[in-house]
Structures are given as C-alpha cells and as structure tokens.
Amino acid sequence: MPSPRYWREVPARYRLEAGRCVGCGAVVYPARRICPACRGQQFERLALSRRGTVVTSTVIHVAPTEFQMEAPYAMAVVETPEGARLMVQVADCEPNEVGPGMEVALEFRRIRKEGKSGILCYGHKAVPVR
Amino acid sequence: MAGIVGYGAFIPRHRIKAEEIARQWGKDAAAIRRGLLLEEKSVPGLDEDTITISVEAGRAALERAGIDPRLVGALYIGSESHPYAVKPSGTVVAEALGVGPEVHVADFEFACKAGTEAMFVALSVVESGRAEYAMGIGADTSQGAPNDALEYSASAGGAAYLFGKPHVLAEVVETYSYTTDTPDFWRREGEFYPRHTGRFTGEPAYFRHITAATKAILERTGLKPSDFRYAVFHMPNGKFPLSVGADLGFTKKQLETGWVVPTMGNTYSGSSPTGLAAILDVADPDDLILITSFGSGAGSDSFVLRATELLPERRGRAPTVRSMLEGPRRYLTYGQYANYREKILLNE
Numbered sequence: 001m002p003s004p005r006y007w008r009e010v011p012a013r014y015r016l017e018a019g020r021c022v023g024c025g026a027v028v029y030p031a032r033r034i035c036p037a038c039r040g041q042q043f044e045r046l047a048l049s050r051r052g053t054v055v056t057s058t059v060i061h062v063a064p065t066e067f068q069m070e071a072p073y074a075m076a077v078v079e080t081p082e083g084a085r086l087m088v089q090v091a092d093c094e095p096n097e098v099g100p101g102m103e104v105a106l107e108f109r110r111i112r113k114e115g116k117s118g119i120l121c122y123g124h125k126a127v128p129v130r
Numbered sequence: 131m132a133g134i135v136g137y138g139a140f141i142p143r144h145r146i147k148a149e150e151i152a153r154q155w156g157k158d159a160a161a162i163r164r165g166l167l168l169e170e171k172s173v174p175g176l177d178e179d180t181i182t183i184s185v186e187a188g189r190a191a192l193e194r195a196g197i198d199p200r201l202v203g204a205l206y207i208g209s210e211s212h213p214y215a216v217k218p219s220g221t222v223v224a225e226a227l228g229v230g231p232e233v234h235v236a237d238f239e240f241a242c243k244a245g246t247e248a249m250f251v252a253l254s255v256v257e258s259g260r261a262e263y264a265m266g267i268g269a270d271t272s273q274g275a276p277n278d279a280l281e282y283s284a285s286a287g288g289a290a291y292l293f294g295k296p297h298v299l300a301e302v303v304e305t306y307s308y309t310t311d312t313p314d315f316w317r318r319e320g321e322f323y324p325r326h327t328g329r330f331t332g333e334p335a336y337f338r339h340i341t342a343a344t345k346a347i348l349e350r351t352g353l354k355p356s357d358f359r360y361a362v363f364h365m366p367n368g369k370f371p372l373s374v375g376a377d378l379g380f381t382k383k384q385l386e387t388g389w390v391v392p393t394m395g396n397t398y399s400g401s402s403p404t405g406l407a408a409i410l411d412v413a414d415p416d417d418l419i420l421i422t423s424f425g426s427g428a429g430s431d432s433f434v435l436r437a438t439e440l441l442p443e444r445r446g447r448a449p450t451v452r453s454m455l456e457g458p459r460r461y462l463t464y465g466q467y468a469n470y471r472e473k474i475l476l477n478e
Contacts (some may be wrong), residue, residue: 014226047228050189069469069476070176091177092143092460108185108226109177110213120213122222125177127143130458 003119013123016050016106018084019043029084048086051129052078054102055085059095066112074098078106078126091125103129132256133298134291134435135197135263136444138190139407140183141287141394141454144173146467148282154464155277162282167368171285171395173462173470174271178286180209181219183269183400185226187290190448191265192227194299195292199228202292203261205235206251208244208399209288210317210324211271212237223267234261241315242364243425244268245399249291250431253302256293263294270398275323276473283367285395289403299441300410300419303434306347308339315426326426335428336366340374343430344422351434355379359417362388362405364424366396380420387412388421393455399425406435408451413437 011017012030019031023040029048034041057076060067067073074095079085090098091109104126111123147170152159163169174183184207192199205224212219220235234255238244245268252266269288274280293302314335317324340363348354355361361380363371368391375385388405397404402423409419419435449457468474 010225014222015228069474089177091175092458108182108189109175110179110182111177119217120179120181120222122181122226128458 003114006119006121014108016048016124018046018048018082020046027082027084029086046082048080048082048084050106050124052080052104052106052126054090054098054100054104054126055079056100057090057098076104076126078104089125090127092127097128105129131298131301132253132293132295133301133438134410135294135296135298136191136193136195136292137289137299137407137410138187138194138448139287139289139404139451139454140186140190141404141451142172142174142178142183143459144175144462144470145170145459146173146462146464150462150464150467151281165369166279166282167372167392168282168395169392171283172287172397173467174286176470176472179213179271180207180211180269180288181213181222183271183286183288184219184223184267184290187269187288188223188227188265188267191290191292193447194444195263195294196447197263197294202227202229202263202265203233204252204255204264205229205233206238206248206265207267207269208238208240208246208248209268209270210239210241210244210398211273212239229265240429241426242366242396242398242401243423243429243431245289245403246421246423246431246433247425249293249403249433250305250307252291253293253305256295263292265290265292267291268399268403270400272396272398273317273323278323280324280326283391283396285397287394287397287404288400289407291403297440298438299444300435300437303436304347304351306343306350306432307429308343308346309429310339312428314428331366331426332370335426336364336370336424337374337377339428339430340364340422340424341378343432344378344420347420347432347434353418353434355384357418358384358420360387360409360413361385361420362402362409363422364402365389365391365405366401368392390451390455404451410437410441411445411450411452413441415439415441
C-alpha cells in the first residue's frame with residue numbers, strides 16, 4: 001500500500017473512526033460517502049468501542065509473503081457494540097481457538113512493514129478476552 | 131500542586147522462561163535464576179513495538195484521568211527501541227490517542243531512564259503552565275544479544291504517566307536528577323545489539339547513580355527511608371534493585387510491590403515506570419512512594435510521590451500491572467522467540 005493511501009486511512013486505522021448515517025443511524029466502518037442502508041449522504045464521526053464479538057473466522061495457513069512468519073494465524077469478522085463489522089487478525093492466541101461468539105478486545109498493533117526500509121503501518125487487531 | 135492524573139501500563143502476553151534460554155545455550159538455569167533472580171520475561175509479538183506498547187499504556191492513562199485527549203499539550207516517549215531511526219514514535223502515538231495536532235511531541239533516549247526523563251519533562255511542562263496536561267511514556271522492546279547475560283532480562287513493556295494539576299492521583303513532592311559520563315552500556319548507530327562492560331555496569335554505574343540520586347532527594351525532602359510505604363529502583367535484573375534498596379535502608383516489604391522484574395524482565399525505559407504503576411495499583415491515600423530510575427551512560431531520576439484520595443477510585447478504570455503479569459500468557463520455545471525477535475535472517 002503506498003504511504004499516502006495509508007495516511008488517508010489513519011483516522012479509521014488508528015482510532016477506529018466509523019461513520020454513523022444521520023438519516024437512519026447505520027454505522028459503517030470504514031466511513032463511506034453513501035449509506036449502504038438508506039443511501040443517505042450525511043454522516044457523523046463515531047469512534048468504535050475497542051471491543052467486539054467474533055461473527056466468523058478462518059485460519060490462514062498459506063499467508064501472503066509479508067505475513068509468512070506469522071502463519072498460521074486467525075482472521076475474523078468482528079462486530080462492535082455499535083454494529084460495525086471489521087475484518088481483523090486475531091493475535092496472542094492459538095488460531096484454532098478462535099470462533100463465532102468469542103469476545104475480543106481491539107488492540108493497537110503493527111499491521112505490516114513496507115519492506116525493509118518503508119513505512120510501518122499500524123492499526124488494530126483482536127485479542128481474546130479471557 | 132502538579133502530579134500524576136492518569137497512569138497506565140502494557141505488557142505483551144508472550145513469555146520465555148529463563149530455563150528455555152539457558153537450555154538453548156547449555157547454561158545452568160538454576161545458577162542464572164539464583165544469580166539474577168529472574169524466572170521469565172515478556173517478549174513482544176511480531177506486531178508489537180515501542181509505538182504499540184505506548185498507545186495501549188497511553189490509552190489506559192487517559193481512561194484513568196477521564197479527560198478529553200485534546201487537552202494534552204505535550205507528549206514525550208522515552209525508549210531505546212524507537213521503531214524508526216528518523217520519524218518520531220510520538221507522532222503515531224499522538225494520532226492514535228486522539229491527542230493534538232496542537233501538541234508538542236518528542237522522542238527521548240537515555241538508555242533505561244528515557245521513560246523517567248519523558249516523565250520529568252512532561253511534569254515540568256505542566257508546572258511551567260505551558261500545557262494543562264502532558265504525558266510522559268517509557269516503553270521498550272529491549273535488545274539483548276544471543277547468549278549474552280542480557281538475553282535473560284531484555285523484555286518488552288512500558289508505562290504512561292499523564293501529568294496535570296486538577297484531580298491528581300499522586301502528587302509529585304520532589305524530583306532530582308544525577309548525571310555523569312560513564313561508559314557502562316551503549317549501542318552505536320546501526321548496531322543491532324547493545325554492548326556492556328560486565329561488572330563495571332554495577333558499582334560505578336548502577337549503584338553510584340541510584341545511590342546519589344536517592345540520597346539527594348531524601349535530603350531535599352527531609353524524609354528518611356522508613357517514611358515511605360513503597361520504593362522502586364530500576365530493575366536490570368532481580369538482584370540489583372534489592373541490593374541497592376537494602377544499602378539505602380529500604381526493607382524488602384517496601385520494595386516487593388514494585389519489584390516486577392522476576393516475571394516481567396527488564397523493559398529498559400519501561401522498567402521502573404512499570405514498577406511504579408504496580409505500586410499505584412495498590413497504594414493507599416497519603417502513602418509516600420519513591421522511584422529512582424537508572425539509565426546507562428549514565429544517570430538517575432528520582433521522584434517522591436504522595437498518593438491522594440482519588441487514586442483508589444480511579445485505578446479500576448484500566449488493567450493492573452499484576453493482572454497483565456499473571457493473566458493469560460503464551461510460553462515460547464527459543465525457536466519461536468528467535469522468530470518473534472526477528473533474529474532469523476530471510477531473503478528480501
């Protein structure tokens with residue numbers, strides 16, 4: 001991902017800022033210009049809670065090159081209390097422990113490095129709440 | 131009076147036991163446990179670094195303070211493992227915490243005392259009236275060369291302190307700093323692991339600076355060791371802080387609450403600040419607390435703090451240090467540890 005694109009996504013990636021449709025109240029993450037529920041075009045910013053529940057998950061055994069040293073790892077769709085859903089890696093656990101209904105916290109982590117000399121990209125990952 | 135209005139710590143969940151490192155190198159684990167008083171240490175995941183630790187600790191500090199992050203006018207991070215050589219850790223941390231953009235940010239380095247250095251400057255900014263609130267963070271993913279004594283202790287974690295004047299959880303009664311040019315431990319630009327001078331890191335470095343700073347702050351405040359409920363000294367291993375504490379007249383009971391090194395390791399810039407967080411997790415109102423850091427090179431910062439009535443009420447808003455040390459952990463083999471610490475070389 002080129003650095004300028006990553007920079008544009010900082011509010012969503014660093015602070016979990018989502019958009020709440022002023023018309024119908026639907027929460028979308030990341031924020032969009034048009035509401036997928038009512039096609040409204042007015043949104044207010046909303047910081048998501050840093051917790052949620054796993055809706056569905058899978059285990060990645062054959063990872064993209066830059067994530068090879070982390071494999072196997074779990075990826076999950078997590079729903080926050082606001083109703084937003086986000087796809088995140090689940091860290092600090094055995095990947096096959098992860099499944100629907102698992103309560104997770106969203107922690108700030110380094111997501112990837114742009115090669116050996118590029119920028120470091122940060123965001124959130126889920127960790128099981130025990 | 132200015133003081134700590136919020137604090138927080140973060141310790142990664144991965145651990146490696148001293149036995150596992152000793153097994154790798156054919157060393158006597160019992161002798162290491164006995165000599166260094168170390169059981170295990172925290173290890174950062176492949177996705178954890180000084181920035182991620184600082185954000186989690188900083189969030190906990192803001193939760194305990196209960197303030198709008200935009201009121202934080204200065205943010206300083208002390209570490210000897212800033213992820214970038216050029217580009218501040220503080221810019222990422224400030225954005226993630228929702229601090230700024232009207233904020234003064236700087237990264238500090240002073241070996242293991244960079245954290246208290248950041249705290250010291252943050253406190254000064256608040257005392258001078260230049261900012262309503264200022265945050266000082268000490269965090270590290272410490273480096274220790276394979277098969278070096280440091281490998282048993284160099285760990286990962288950190289603590290954040292938010293300073294302000296209203297609604298203080300612990301007043302800062304006095305501060306003192308003591309610095310000399312002492313080449314006991316260093317890492318040159320571009321080098322991956324630090325070097326140290328073995329036994330020379332003891333008497334002329336650690337003990338001299340901690341003793342001088344602690345004696346001076348006691349003299350300035352007119353306090354004696356028995357006046358304190360708790361004390362914490364920098365923890366390069368388990369033995370040194372107990373030894374310097376005893377030399378200065380502190381009892382094991384005063385030291386054991388902040389003595390987190392046996393199961394956390396030495397988090398370098400995060401070491402004594404995390405020990406202080408463990409103390410604030412249990413201290414009662416009016417308890418006097420002493421913290422003296424040590425950074426190779428070399429220097430010590432001392433703080434005398436007094437807990438307030440607000441501390442017990444606020445501490446429950448974020449996880450305690452002991453809950454992180456004794457909570458869910460993942461034990462690593464040396465092979466996994468080598469991977470997590472990126473000691474395995476791969477083609478680009």
